[in-house]
Amino acid sequence: MIQTKLIPRTTEAHEPPMLIKNLLAQSLKYEPQREIVYRDLFRMNYVEFNRRVRQLANTLTDLGVGPGDTVAVFDWDSHRYLECFFGVTSIGAILHTVNVRLSPAQILYTMNHAQDKVVLIHEDFLPILNAIKDQITTVDTYVLLSDKVYADPNAGGDVPAGFSGEYEALVKGASDQYEFPDFDENTWATTFYTTGTTGNPKGVYFSHRQLFMHTMGLLTYIIGYEAMSFKGSSDVYMPITPMFHVHAWGFPFLATMMSAKQVYPGRYEPELLLKLLITEGVTLSHCVPTIMNMLVNSPAAQKYRENLSRWKVLIGGSALTKGLAKAAMDLGITISQGYGMSETAPVTAIVYLNEQEKQLPIDEQIDLRTRAGRVSPFVEMRLMDDDGNFVPHDGQSLGEIVVKCPWATQGYYNDPERAAELWKGGWLHTGDVASITPDYWVMIADRTKDVIKTGGEWVSSLDMEDALSQVEGVAESAVVGLPDDRWGERPHALIVQKPGFNLTADSIKAGLQAKVEQGELHKWYVPDRIVFVPEIPKTSVGKIDKKKIRSEMKDLILGTVV
Template identity: 85%
Template sequence: MIQTKLIPRTDEAHEPPMLIKSLLAQSLRYEPQREIVYRDLFRMNYVTFNQRVRQLANVLTEAGVKPGDTIAVLDWDSHRYLECFFGITSMGAILHTVNVRLSPAQILFTMNHAEDKVVLIHEDFLPIVNAIKDQLTTVQTYIVLSDKVYSGTPLAEIPAGFSGEYEALLQKALSEFDFPDFDENTWATTFYTTGTTGNPKGVYFSHRQLFMHTMGLLTYIIGYEAMPFKGSSDVYMPITPLFHVHAWGFPFLATMMSAKQVYPGRYEPEVLLRLLITEGVTLSHCVPTILNMLVSSPAAQKYRENLSRWKVLIGGSALTKGLAKAAIDLGITVMSGYGMSETAPVMAVGYLNEQEKQLSASEQLDLRTRAGRISPFVEMRLMDDTGNFVQHDGHSLGEIVARGPWLTQGYFNDPERGATLWQGGWLHTGDVASITPDNWVIIADRTKDVIKTGGEWVSSLDMEDVLSQVEGVAESAVIGLPDDRWGERPHALIVQKPGYTLSAEGIKAVLQAKVNRGELHKWYVPDRIVFVPEIPKTSVGKIDKKRIRSEMKDLILS
């Protein structure tokens, strides 16, 4: 560490900490009349929102919550969840966004591991908690969340062990709460990410990290217009669960900007498309699975004329050219982003510079389906197996390692896996990629998903991209399985589009023709193609290749 000269400070000088409450405060400054909408059930402006955030803080204080306590939330994407993003954290407590798609045993583990004190739970998830309630070791009280109250139908009764229903408790609480100043490195949020082995890992973020992540989005999304988002005219609706890395941080940004926000609750294609039209949604983000569900819906054609204003950022899994083209054909603007749970998550977003905007649609398609350009304030490198850095020449491959002001510092109560994550002072992503001299990130694969065949490394993501462009293919997943001769060989799962009757031989013939023309390497023809009604997915909508490998291995050996 070099010796520097610090600026002198007057004892009375105030240096405000970077806190989530500061993001909230901006929402009242310029456009407080803008709305936050929940389905067709509830709407409010930012004045009411700020009052409700403070009412929530008073409700939790009355329930005995103190700074440093952890509060769990199990809810669909709603205005209530957004209130928790700000009310829980701004009082100095920790928000635990529970992944409701985990198994009951995993949810039990995460809630005990996080030491949750109070649980806010939507009535749809009561069966999950009722099944594990007797095994929760730190929970002291529950608050039930219900949509029925918005239609004038109160709950018949409050379940035993619950302190009340969310709306009723808010109505009784004061709308004033003085959110205190505290150290910006205070723990603000936690959630759990599942790996291939062991229990879920507890990721955590401070107020400073989430504040800086919001500034990073502000710089790249708004300043550089990577995905132009203007609070004056854009309407934001997340289609990434709020429990998944804070919905990629966009709710913090949208609230700071007092942009109109729309929360869709449980994801249903007809509801999502209806909200897109009726509320004038212009910006969303989601995993490819959700986009595919929407563009494949019969309703998409019905709303085709209204989709030309919609901008969608895709992350979580690779955006294939086939899916991107299907969206673009409907008038939707799509772009990819890159990150992971441990990085809050944004580390790269697609950005077309002035020269690239002049390219043809087909040439832009290649750029739009890349992982993105490295975000402001993020340092990203490629590292080989020996710990040496790899050139950013657009061809050389290495594991992505990163540093930045919003990357998690480890895993809660798991120092061993935290040390592995940060080995050598760089956060190791487990993703194999190349990086171009002008900062485009091109993901080759996860290190565990690269197919090593005949001395070659074949990207399963590239193979899925090729398959997505075969007419009649709706979705695909490619994995490598052991082979005595070649080490590994690729095998594919295919979901057909409605109205098509494909065959494995026909798809292989299409791919072989590309090989014969020199457009593909011979390894890109799968050994086996299996047609399935759906591709197995993880709890956050990613292709579950661990499960696919296991099931296909059993299928082949049987």
């Protein structure tokens, strides 16, 4: 380490820590009259929001929550969840955003592993709790979250046994005076659990400093460089990514700091999402391809197409195909892709079109918008081969993406072995294979476990899915490699077709083969078998579940051609 000269410190000088409470404080400075909206049930301005956050802090303190304790939340995307992002963390407690789409057994594991002390749970998830409650070991009490109280204030009076009360009643009954303290910026702020291919879910965790810096990274790229052109004065934010999934990609922290108008849709319903888009003037969202596919194929999308031209959507979680991008852009939606993972909080790249690229024809823009993005500010990203050597950024050479950034998790809670594997060699290993161009464009080839090795060639399942997405009548597709005695592996595809189409495996293969003969596709990109299915298996966060496809659907794929 080099020798440097440090700035002299004095006991009187104040060096403010990077804390989540300081993001919240900005929301009252400039546009406190802007609104936070929950479905068609509740709305408030930032003055009331700040008051309610302080009341939540007092409520939690009254329930025995102190610094270092863990508070778990089961909820749809809501204003209550947003209040917890700030109210739980700013008293020095840890927010556990529970993935409600995990199995009950996995949820039980995460709650006991995180040592949850107080649980805030929406009434819709009570059946999950009732199935595992007797096996939960650390929880002292529960708080009911109910939507009924917004129509009838008396509706929340009937709370289950063992609950301390209903959220609205407890918050409204608490004092609105609370002075959030200063503490070390490296204090643990949040935790959530991410599933892998083997073993129990892994506990990812983040400090106040990491979430503060992630917000600054978004601020720089989204607002400073205008990668998504998000202006608090004219833009309205609505997440369509669950708030349990990496803090809704960190955007609620940014939107709150900017006192932008925010809309929280609760449970995702296509008609309501589109209604909120129109009535509340939503201009910025983020979601996984599954949700966007559902929206663009909804009959209501055609009805509202004239109102979608202001909507900007960031896609992540899974690859954005050219077919889906074109369908969205045909509706007037400005769509782009981003890249990251749970362990990176998550954003490490977002599509950024420079002045020259913005002038390109739409078809050429789609090629860029479906890339993983350009490397985000403050992120160091490299490519590494199997021997730990760096791979050149020439847009052709492939390697595993490894990163360093101020907001990457330090590891997995109480799991030093997998944490050491994550940070092997001092770089966070993503498990994604990609190329990077000299001008910082990231192009994902595949997950390391999903790349198909056939006849000595590495074939990207993502590229194959992208080709299938451009076949008229294909709504969704998934491609996996399965063992083959001659070639090692061969690609097999699952297809969901759009209503009104009568596709066949032979017609799809013929169309792909024509592109091969024209030099547009590699010869290996025609799948051996194509199976039509009503839906593609998905993970708890809406990604294509290729592990499940390979295991549970192996017999179907190998035994059936439709």
